[in-house]
Amino acid sequence: MAIDQLADGRWKVDVEPIKGKRFRKTFKTKGEAQRFEATCRSKIIESAQWSPKPRDRRRLAELVDCWGRLHGRSLSDYEGRRVIMDRMVERLKNPVAITLTAADFAEYRARRLASGISPKTLNNELSYLRAMFNELRRLGEIDYQNPLSLLRAIRVQERELSYLDTAQIDQLFAVMRNMRHPHVELIAMICLVTGCRWGEAQGLTVSRVADGALQFVNTKSKRRRVVPIDPKLADRIRAHLREHGAFSNCRDRFDEAVARAGLNLPAGQKSHVLRHTFASHFIANGGNILTLQKILGHSSLAMTMRYAHLAPDHLQDVLAFGPAREFRHFFDTPRSEHQPS
Template sequence: MSDLKKDEKKTPRFHRKTVSKHGKKQSFSAKKKKSYRVDFRMPDGSRKTKVFHRKVDAEMYKAQLKVEKQMFLTTGQIIKKDVTLEEFSLIWFEEAVGGRKAPKTAHGYRSSLDNYILPVLGKIKIKFLDFNHSRKLENYILRSGKTNRTVNKHMMNFKTIMNDAEKMGYILKNKVRGYKELKQKRRDLTYWNKEEVKTFLNYTEYNDELHDLYVLTLNTGLRLGEVCGLCWDKVDFESNQIIISRSLTRNGLRDSTKGGQSRYLPMNDRTRAVLLKLFRNKSGSPFVFCKHDGSPLPYDHINLRRFRPSQVQARLDKIIRFHDLRHTYASHFVMNGGSIYTLQKLLGHREIETTMIYAHLDKEFMDKACKFVSF
């Protein structure tokens, strides 16, 4: 017996008499309304019945139920509660984010949800979300004046939520997977030449308490969070190496780096000399660089309150971000003959593509690449 049935609702007949322009009487009767009822038994024993006024809507609903049934027969999973994106986001944030993601990552998800995703798509059931909704969200963020880079970040958060909705069994298929990112302009690689490094260090040696921190960063390529989170238990003078396994964030010290993996950095002579000097004068704090009371340096303040003013006072024409000290290290490493693949390990990049932004500085690397084609 088919689970799609045509019902004819019997409506009371009524007659209306009218007079035509020719004087003849005419009568009209109301037509019977058609409806289409879907009656479907789900694999868990539940029965789903719904009535539609259009046959196409009934057939689409029936097809969806069949897909859900087949999924259960194939995988043993059945679609969970029919929820809106707003309702699912509460479940998702508690189960997939809270306590499992870094505080900074969780804050990014919360910002995307509250400011962009939920205001646009929150009331829509997640099973209906598709490419058209993605475009609607993207346009909304663009109209707020955000750059393509920022738009892509929020859209990536939205796609992550939808991926997890599929994994958690709330939708059959993530229909926004594969939605393309906006093209974004790559930032120019900014770094100091040797003269600029010399000018800055000559000034800070006598005028900035963070001089040793700058020297260490320029000689190791550490990220700001990694150098601020460096503790003495990770400095091994016997093996002459530093173990990078922690990072200081706005929410405190974290036992992992941005890449999620520990790495080992050999000390050059300048790095070893700086660390030995600091070790002899350490005040009992576990941190290599700390305030006078032994607490870690204020992570948020170093770039704007200390590093940038020192550049201005040193009368440098090229004012850079603290992270550009890492670019300075990497750029000179390559220009002095270092391998791109070795640099990848030193910087802690998971993908070689990230390190390839320095490839154009490696003359030998580029020369070898050119030799692959010759006509």
């Protein structure tokens, strides 16, 4: 019993409102004991610490829905990301989310990897799911730790960044001029001279074209970016938009031009090759890496550093400051012991 009378006439309270929280106390009167017991039990209602939430039994698909409603729809890539996440949930057999472990996801990833799925795709899946758990925890929708927080991404071999030389640029633009498409050549030219993404160039309007600069607003980083251009090109862009209207989606036509020009580019780098070409020529001509970061709109300098090896003086400090200059005599071809001096 919660309240019991002892042999000496006092009253003992032994109450456990919730498992793990037990209180024992002795009182002179039964009334005091009853009031203490009532106080302990009322704590269950009044204090969240005394009344823990029932275990979260929502399945992974329910959390994806919750994330989409509260946060995901604000992301520019939500639609594509949501498709990937829904398919991932289906392949994981939609477990109770709180029971998902890093080992479970690692097993899932190993099966996908063995079936031929690229490591980059699997890293994207991990980052999407991990970001979902992080965001729901920030929002207070879940009160447990992110199960994937310590799971490492697969190390991926850095891909070669392809870029065009002057002859290839001339060849590609000659093909686009002969296609007689109203927009594709001008969009490609904008990408080439500013390093912008194809979608950023395609979204330009007359109001975003100044006499000496283009203003990009629908950017991947969500930050407005202004890049200087030749005033003659600015005049041409404004005149084109007034005559033909807004740029249409013509990335497929650009891919077609690349094929017609006989340019063999790595997968996924067709329209991006113009951005790489701008960056590569900028650095090779002596441009500053920090300036390039601002032009390209990279949030991290690490992304821009992929082009650093093209700088004329890249790593030349190895020769200038390393020990090689003090031991140059070691480089001489050794003479045979029998070779006359």
